[in-house]
Amino acid sequence: MERDKGAVLATERYGSSESWKYVLKDGVMERRRNGGDGHPVGTSVVGVFKSVFLPQGYPESVSGDYLQYQFWDTLQAFSSSLSGTLATQASLRGVGVGNQEATVAAATVTWLLKDGTGMLGRILFAWQKGTKLDSEAKKWRLFADILNDIAMFVEILAPYFPAFFTLIVCTAGIFKSIVGVAGGATRAALTVHQARRDNMADISAKDGSQETLVNLAGLLVSLILIPLVTDNPVLTLCLFFLFTVLHLFANYKAVRSVVMETFNEARLSIVLQQYLKDKRILSPPEANQKEPVLFEFGQTVPIKLGVRLQEIVQSPEDLHMALKENSMSYLLGVRNGCVCVCLGPEASVSDEIRAMCQAVLLSNMLNSSNSKEAASAALKQQSYWEMVHESHKLMDTIFSPLFKGAEAAGWDMKRTLIDWDEWRVEWKTKSS
Known part of the structure; x- marks a missing residue:
């Protein structure tokens, strides 16, 4: 005392x-x-x-979902390391390691072709999908890991098809190059989300340390596995499928654990649909739990954001219809079965959110017309403009309480992850 x-x-x-x-x-x-x-x-x-x-200042310096995400990410990295060992062994056997008839030149050419096609695949994928990796980080993160497992499975099977070995490993190389771009870019996007003290570099560095430790553990386990699976294709495939199931499950749990407070197309659509249903604003954890993490095809009318003016209007009459009952810094229209949004240069983040909400409403209206094909064929352009005007009136009623409610529920309304293209258009009204 x-x-x-x-x-x-x-x-x-x-x-x-x-x-x-x-x-x-x-x-x-x-x-x-x-x-x-x-x-x-x-x-x-x-x-x-x-x-x-762990990053300095943990847990205050990172997002609340950091530890759960890192746990599942560590588990998936460990299982991926073991699967990679099995695939590497198969690739080495395929290029001739252990085969006295194989030549160094042939093995070198095969390896160079594999690397070369992978480089081309990396460039092309980044060109085509680079802008999507921020707005749909969860989907592309999971996609990258699924594709990585497919690539390793192809590499394991390659030695059993010697006539097509080079073609198969080149295909696997392209897959892995896409994995490298998508995985690295989405990891960076998630690091931005996790960093709460502008400590992205520290989080990234500690993530690298965690991954190195996991790979070291995987290496030690691999030293035990390699003697067991050598010349035993059945055991190799069984272990590969076991590790793959664990890998995919851990990846699914990892992306599901991420709770982003910024709106992308999917999260904004989920919050809007719930608000229209019962006037309730979903919190970030609730909306993230409902956000799809797998790609969906052909279920809704597509939405194009930040398009050229000619994708909405084809004549002065069309421009007049687009401006009717519209005082916002964006234009909406329907063309070729797609909802198109044209953005003005002075549009704010609030305008972008409102434009996306209105595009979702318009997409729902088109979906309710039996099917997308039927709507595209039967409805005339005049009917489309009537839908646009109706959506303007509805947004005038609901957007202000929706925006304020989302802000109160914990959403970051100062920025978005909505994937806008770069076209910006200035148009003239009658008064000007």
Whole structure:
């Protein structure tokens, strides 16, 4: 009890892990740790582990979903490492390792062709899909891991088709190059989400340390597996499928655990649909739980954002119809079965959100017309403009409470992840 006496002059803490106080006792200032005399977190084994593998300031410096995501991400990386070992062994056997009849030149040519096609695939994929990797990070993250498993499965089968070995490994190389682009880019997008103190570099570096530790563990396990699976294709395939199932399950749980507070097309559509249904605003965790993480094809009328003016209007009459009952800095129209949105240069983030909401409403109206094909064939352009005008009136009624409600529910309304193209159009109204 004697130790607790004295006036407290100051207190300090290191994140949320430990706190100290400075006490004046007998004219001397002493520094004491709150909560007992245990080892400080920074010097204990657990403390050292945290400082090596977790970002500084954890958990305050990262998003709330960080630990859950990293757990599943670590598990998927471990299983992927083991699957990769089996695929690498198959590739080496296919190029002639252990075969006295194989030549170094033939193996080298095969490897160069594999790398070359992979480089081309990387460039083409980044060109075609680079802008989608931010707005649909979850989908592309899961897609990358599924494609990676397919590539490794193809590599394992390649040695059993020697006549087509080069073609097969080149195809696998293209798949893996796409995986590299999609996986790396979506990892960067998720790091932006997790960083809460502008500490992206620290989070990325610690993620690399975690992955290195996992790969080291995978390497040790692989040293045990390789003697067992050599010249045993049945066991190789069985283990590969086991690791693949674990890998895909962990990846699914990982992307499902991510809770993003910014709107993309899917999350905004989910919140809007719920609001139209019962006037309730979904919170970020609720909307993220409903967000699809697999690609869906042909279920809704497609929406094109940031298009050229000619994709909406073909004549002065069309422009007049597009401006009718519309005072916003965007234009909407329906062309070739697609909802198109033309954005003005002065459009704000709020305008972008409103334009996306209205495009979703218009898409729903078209979907309700039996089917997309029937609507495209039967409805005349005049009917389309009537739908556009109706959507303007509905947005005038619901957007303000929707926007304020989303802000109150925890959504970040200062920026979005909506995938707009770069076209910006200035148009003239009658008054001007």
